[in-house]
Amino acid sequence: MNLSFPGWWSQVVRVWSSRRPAFRLGVGMAIVTLALTALLVGRSPDYFYAQALAESGDTAANALQIEHAKSGREIYGNYSRWGFHHPGPMWWYGYAAGELVLRDGLGWVASPGNAHNLVGLVFQLMGWTGTMVGVVRLTGRREALAPAMVIAVIHATLINHDARAAVGLSLWPPHVLLGPFMMMVVLAAGTGMGSRWALPLMVAVGCLLVHGHIAQPLFVGPLALLAMAGWCGVRQRRGEHDGKGPVLVAVGVVLVSVVPFAVDWFGEYPRNVDLIGRYLEHEKLPKSWAQAAVYTFSFFAYTHRQEYWFGEQGMIHAELWREAGLAIGIGVVSVLVLAVLWGRRIWRGWRGATPGDAAEVGWRWLGGLILLGWGLAVHWARTQAGTPFQFNSFFVYGLVLLTYLALLTGLLPAGRRRRGPVPAIVASLVVVGVLGLRPEWRLQTSGAEVDFNANVARVVDPGIRHQLRFEHAEWPKAVQVALALVRMGGTVEVAERWEVMFGRRFGLDVRYAGPRDWLRLSATPIPEAQALPNGLWVARESPPHLALESFDLHFGEGGNARPFLWTGFSHDEPDRVWSDGTVAGMLFTSEPLAHDAVLEWMADPFVYATRPKQRVSVWLDGVCLAELVVAQRGEIRIPVAAELWNQRPAHVLGFHFPDARSPRDTFASDDRRKLGFSFSRLRLAY
Numbered sequence: 003m004n005l006s007f008p009g010w011w012s013q014v015v016r017v018w019s020s021r022r023p024a025f026r027l028g029v030g031m032a033i034v035t036l037a038l039t040a041l042l043v044g045r046s047p048d049y050f051y052a053q054a055l056a057e058s059g060d061t062a063a064n065a066l067q068i069e070h071a072k073s074g075r076e077i078y079g080n081y082s083r084w085g086f087h088h089p090g091p092m093w094w095y096g097y098a099a100g101e102l103v104l105r106d107g108l109g110w111v112a113s114p115g116n117a118h119n120l121v122g123l124v125f126q127l128m129g130w131t132g133t134m135v136g137v138v139r140l141t142g143r144r145e146a147l148a149p150a151m152v153i154a155v156i157h158a159t160l161i162n163h164d165a166r167a168a169v170g171l172s173l174w175p176p177h178v179l180l181g182p183f184m185m186m187v188v189l190a191a192g193t194g195m196g197s198r199w200a201l202p203l204m205v206a207v208g209c210l211l212v213h214g215h216i217a218q219p220l221f222v223g224p225l226a227l228l229a230m231a232g233w234c235g236v237r238q239r240r241g242e243h244d245g246k247g248p249v250l251v252a253v254g255v256v257l258v259s260v261v262p263f264a265v266d267w268f269g270e271y272p273r274n275v276d277l278i279g280r281y282l283e284h285e286k287l288p289k290s291w292a293q294a295a296v297y298t299f300s301f302f303a304y305t306h307r308q309e310y311w312f313g314e315q316g317m318i319h320a321e322l323w324r325e326a327g328l329a330i331g332i333g334v335v336s337v338l339v340l341a342v343l344w345g346r347r348i349w350r351g352w353r354g355a356t357p358g359d360a361a362e363v364g365w366r367w368l369g370g371l372i373l374l375g376w377g378l379a380v381h382w383a384r385t386q387a388g389t390p391f392q393f394n395s396f397f398v399y400g401l402v403l404l405t406y407l408a409l410l411t412g413l414l415p416a417g418r419r420r421r422g423p424v425p426a427i428v429a430s431l432v433v434v435g436v437l438g439l440r441p442e443w444r445l446q447t448s449g450a451e452v453d454f455n456a457n458v459a460r461v462v463d464p465g466i467r468h469q470l471r472f473e474h475a476e477w478p479k480a481v482q483v484a485l486a487l488v489r490m491g492g493t494v495e496v497a498e499r500w501e502v503m504f505g506r507r508f509g510l511d512v513r514y515a516g517p518r519d520w521l522r523l524s525a526t527p528i529p530e531a532q533a534l535p536n537g538l539w540v541a542r543e544s545p546p547h548l549a550l551e552s553f554d555l556h557f558g559e560g561g562n563a564r565p566f567l568w569t570g571f572s573h574d575e576p577d578r579v580w581s582d583g584t585v586a587g588m589l590f591t592s593e594p595l596a597h598d599a600v601l602e603w604m605a606d607p608f609v610y611a612t613r614p615k616q617r618v619s620v621w622l623d624g625v626c627l628a629e630l631v632v633a634q635r636g637e638i639r640i641p642v643a644a645e646l647w648n649q650r651p652a653h654v655l656g657f658h659f660p661d662a663r664s665p666r667d668t669f670a671s672d673d674r675r676k677l678g679f680s681f682s683r684l685r686l687a688y
Contacts, residue, residue, distance in 0.1 A: 066505055
């Protein structure tokens with residue numbers, strides 16, 4: 003073999019030319035992905051590997067789930083503000099694998115956050131470049147690769163101009179799913195054409211989408227079913243019987259992806275599937291078809307102002323037409339032109355006026371699925387609850403780009419076919435360089451992770467369990483503190499209403515018997531508090547004192563019980579206080595008992611047609627005092643051993659209500675509280 007430069011290059015050219023077009027396009031996709039990754043990482047090294055990051059807010063909440071995925075135990079997706087988790091954790095396991103390799107194994111990045119950012123960038127760029135390459139291969143228009151890449155980069159930059167760092171640089175699932183959503187449409191078109199290995203790839207990407215967002219089954223289901231029907235029909239007509247391998251791979255992917263759903267299904271109440279079902283059943287504020295269509299086509303305006311243009315009921319404000327009327331018109335015209343072009347090609351193909359070669363069939367499949375996607379997007383916009391925010395339908399940006407690419411490949415005059423990805427690489431890199439795509443630092447808090455963890459360790463002992471108490475406005479920094487403690491091997495717990503955001507494993511456990519303390523987190527200075535670098539003040543709280551002779555607590559307005567109600571209690575009513583959640587706890591210090599005592603509790607269970615009785619277990623300092631089933635209001639007497647009471651001065655008196663339900667769930671009223679028992683009096687007789 004001639005190893006001189008001309009001889010070596012001729013060997014490369016011969017190998018390249020001898021391969022199938024699919025191989026060359028696949029290599030081109032990899033090269034473009036790596037080139038764009040290198041460019042973006044080189045422009046912002048601190049964001050991707052050089053400077054340790056301390057995540058906060060949603061990023062820190064996601065990182066808590068990634069930490070759980072590293073141990074192989076995470077079964078939920080991203081949390082939703084509606085009180086459930088999106089279906090599955092496949093994305094978290096991808097980020098966890100990147101952290102294990104890049105940070106824990108190779109040490110190439112400074113912190114877990116860097117590893118997540120780098121893996122997320124590669125995932126998303128693969129989705130974008132795979133879409134470009136797939137469109138070119140489907141339509142047989144390889145000369146369109148370079149302009150397609152330029153259009154894609156401009157499209158991403160316009161999105162990022164308004165939604166900062168949304169494309170390629172954000173780990174928030176509504177943003178991350180954009181690339182895979184486009185790939186799903188392209189792979190579905192390839193599958194419908196009968197491409198052998200497009201089927202398992204489509205299934206894998208579809209599973210990622212279903213795991214990532216509750217809206218995606220609405221799209222993945224119809225697209226996949228239609229594509230699989232086409233796949234089976236084409237292969238049957240061709241007489242091809244070599245599809246067993248792809249089908250087995252696809253089935254294996256589906257089986258792996260449903261494991262978290264099965265674990266949740268057989269888990270404890272409330273199951274995530276129950277919470278999702280409750281949302282779908284109750285949170286319905288349907289819009290009209292016209293309102294939904296205008297909202298959907300407003301994504302052609304490249305802005306996040308949907309929440310300002312539409313009211314909660316979807317009412318269209320006048321500002322929409324002034325600010326985005328032209329863009330919406332362009333979008334409507336673009337989709338109509340695509341529909342006319344697609345219908346014309348289908349008609350001519352049916353009449354035999356145009357050849358049915360692979361490229362023509364590929365474009366028909368692509369155009370048809372894009373149009374189907376627009377119809378499904380309008381349906382989703384009509385049924386989603388509450389104000390139609392941009393992030394609820396962020397994937398519609400994928401339909402916008404696919405529409406432009408379908409028009410490009412359908413209307414571009416045939417030209418000379420170029421070999422290789424060089425024009426696409428050069429064009430896309432030039433556009434990226436000119437537009438200056440770079441991360442937006444406001445997604446991260448200031449300060450390195452190492453410094454932040456050291457400050458948390460200085461203020462807080464990570465060796466015991468900490469209950470974090472904070473106000474709603476302080477949660478972004480509170481979850482940052484929780485993440486730092488977890489990464490140092492500590493244990494935290496939060497009130498039940500924060501479980502969805504922090505994770506159910508961090509829910510308050512009144513049955514815990516080990517040592518714990520109570521940390522008050524505040525954005526303003528409080529007595530005996532120490533400051534953290536993120537602007538929070540941390541102080542240890544001491545439980546209030548409840549003298550034995552005063553242990554006769556009355557609940558409700560004018561009662562004396564409120565100072566000792568630690569967690570899980572609702573507001574005061576005239577003569578009672580309801581529990582709110584599956585656990586409730588009282589916290590206090592008291593003197594030792596000279597002998598055994600009896601806890602007298604006037605309790606009233608929340609019962610309904612399908613649950614005429616309520617179960618409750620009562621716990622003192624992690625020891626179960628009683629397990630009861632109660633059907634009506636009455637006094638409950640529970641023995642309390644002096645030996646148990648005298649083991650510690652600070653006591654947690656806990657109640658666990660496994661059957662607690664919301665009246666809204668039982669259709670009794672619109673009350674959203676999760677009621678177990680009402681408390682009117684609690685007395686310690688000794």
